[in-house]
Amino acid sequence: MLVVDHLVRRFGDLTAVDDVSFRIAPGETYGLLGPNGAGKTTTISMIAGLLKADAGSITIAGRPMAADAVEPKRHLGLVPQDLAIYPELTATENLRFFGKLQGLRGEALDHRVREVLEVIGLADRAKDRAKEYSGGMKRRLNIGVGLLHQPELLILDEPTVGVDPQSRNSILESVEALSGEGMAVLYTTHYMEEAERLCDRIAIIDSGRLQAEGTRDELIQLAGGTDTIRLGGAGDLPAAAEKLRTRPGVERVDADRSALTLTVRDAPTLVADVVATATEAGVRLSDVEITRPTLESVFLHVTGKTLRN
Ligand SMILES: Nc1ncnc2c1ncn2[C@@H]1O[C@H](COP(=O)(O)OP(=O)(O)OP(=O)(O)O)[C@@H](O)[C@H]1O
Numbered sequence: 471m472l473v474v475d476h477l478v479r480r481f482g483d484l485t486a487v488d489d490v491s492f493r494i495a496p497g498e499t500y501g502l503l504g505p506n507g508a509g510k511t512t513t514i515s516m517i518a519g520l521l522k523a524d525a526g527s528i529t530i531a532g533r534p535m536a537a538d539a540v541e542p543k544r545h546l547g548l549v550p551q552d553l554a555i556y557p558e559l560t561a562t563e564n565l566r567f568f569g570k571l572q573g574l575r576g577e578a579l580d581h582r583v584r585e586v587l588e589v590i591g592l593a594d595r596a597k598d599r600a601k602e603y604s605g606g607m608k609r610r611l612n613i614g615v616g617l618l619h620q621p622e623l624l625i626l627d628e629p630t631v632g633v634d635p636q637s638r639n640s641i642l643e644s645v646e647a648l649s650g651e652g653m654a655v656l657y658t659t660h661y662m663e664e665a666e667r668l669c670d671r672i673a674i675i676d677s678g679r680l681q682a683e684g685t686r687d688e689l690i691q692l693a694g695g696t697d698t699i700r701l702g703g704a705g706d707l708p709a710a711a712e713k714l715r716t717r718p719g720v721e722r723v724d725a726d727r728s729a730l731t732l733t734v735r736d737a738p739t740l741v742a743d744v745v746a747t748a749t750e751a752g753v754r755l756s757d758v759e760i761t762r763p764t765l766e767s768v769f770l771h772v773t774g775k776t777l778r779n
Contacts, residue, residue: 471496471545471623471654472517477526479512486512488678490526496622499645499655501669503662503765505777509678510658511551514625517656518548530623547621549613551628557601561592561611564600565618572619582618589647590614591640606637613644624648625656630664642668660777662765672765674772681772686765687736693771695763696721697737701730701748703755710751717747737762 472494479487487509494500502510515521517528519537528535530542555564565583574582587593590610595603600611609629616624626645630638645668649655659665665672666686673683682692711725714732719740722733730748734740737760745758769777 471498471531472656473527473529474513474517475527475529477513477516477528478524479509479516479521480524486678487516487523490675490678490680492673492680492683494623494654494656496654497649497652498670499649499657499668501665501672502656502658502675503660503665503672503769503777504658504675505660505775508660508675510675511627512678513675514548514627514656514658518546518625519543520548544619545622547616547619547624549616549624549626549629551631553608553612555600555608555611555615558599560597560599561587561603561614562596564611565614568615569618574618582620586614586617589617590644604634604637606633606640609633609637610641610644613641617648621653623654623656627658628660629657630659630661662769662777666765674765674769676769676773676775682768689765689768690763693763693768695767696733696735697763698761699732699734699737699741699744700757700759700761701732701744701753701755702728702757702759703730703748703753704728705753706751707753710748710753713747713751714744717743720744 474490474492477487477490490513502513504510516523519535519539522537531545533542535542559567562583565586566579569579569583587596590613592607592610600608613629630641642664645655657668671683671685672689674681682689684692707725707730711723711730714720714723719735720732724731732744741760748755766777
């Protein structure tokens with residue numbers, strides 16, 4: 471759906487986007503995860519044809535993107551970080567206005583506006599003026615504008631910044647639903663929980679460069695991440711520890727008086743075997759706890775910084 475190939479953009483001496491390449495397949499949600507100033511907005515502005523690249527190429531649905539290219543833009547919906555809606559108009563009026571700009575008319579326009587209001591969860595507030603909405607509702611309307619022409623690729627630039635938790639969840643659910651219908655999504659964020667929840671693949675971007683790319687699990691492996699399983703209980707824990715050390719996937723076992731702590735490769739797939747082995751060795755388990763590394767630790771590993779900085 472989208473091919474970005476060796477993209478570069480400079481502002482004076484600053485290289486804001488530095489040799490960035492990635493691909494997004496139909497139905498895939500791809501995350502650009504990075505802190506403020508990493509180059510996310512500059513990257514998507516070039517993809518959307520709003521900013522000229524200094525080098526590299528962008529192909530959308532097989533067609534090259536350029537500032538004056540009309541055809542690839544038909545396939546693309548952009549939801550900018552800054553709100554682009556009219557506060558004095560209602561949600562319906564905003565959507566009708568932007569729908570007309572995109573060439574929709576008559577029953578097709580009415581139908582699409584009703585559909586979009588459902589997707590963004592604003593059907594019951596459709597007749598209220600946008601200025602009366604909460605921050606989250608305004609953001610959802612902003613997303614609705616990007617959806618009107620049924621794009622196959624939706625680009626969302628940090629859509630949950632500054633919204634309340636309920637609206638945030640509603641935005642994430644909308645993105646999940648759109649992806650479930652087969653839309654390709656490019657999602658930029660500096661919230662790792664959002665990237666983890668939504669994205670099939672994630673690219674970590676910092677100082678204009680893609681530092682790492684993969685599924686959540688691949689990124690965690692890349693950072694040498696291991697999981698921890700803690701088995702709380704009583705019985706002959708040292709004997710159980712001996713047995714557990716021989717199980718595949720178990721890298722290390724530490725025993726103290728009330729718990730065994732295992733360092734493993736993939737806790738969710740190993741936990742049943744680990745519990746069975748400990749129980750067979752006579753441990754009376756009282757609790758089981760899995761801890762997995764997060765993308766925050768991956769970010770630190772590949773950039774040497776925390777995401778919050
Ligand atoms: N028009 C411009 N002129 C000069 N520098 C710019 C311009 N646009 C962006 N930059 C710089 O390019 C770098 C990348 O900015 P960009 O907005 O792409 O980052 P970002 O990852 O989207 O961050 P944010 O989430 O804060 O928008 C920053 O250092 C920024 O100051």
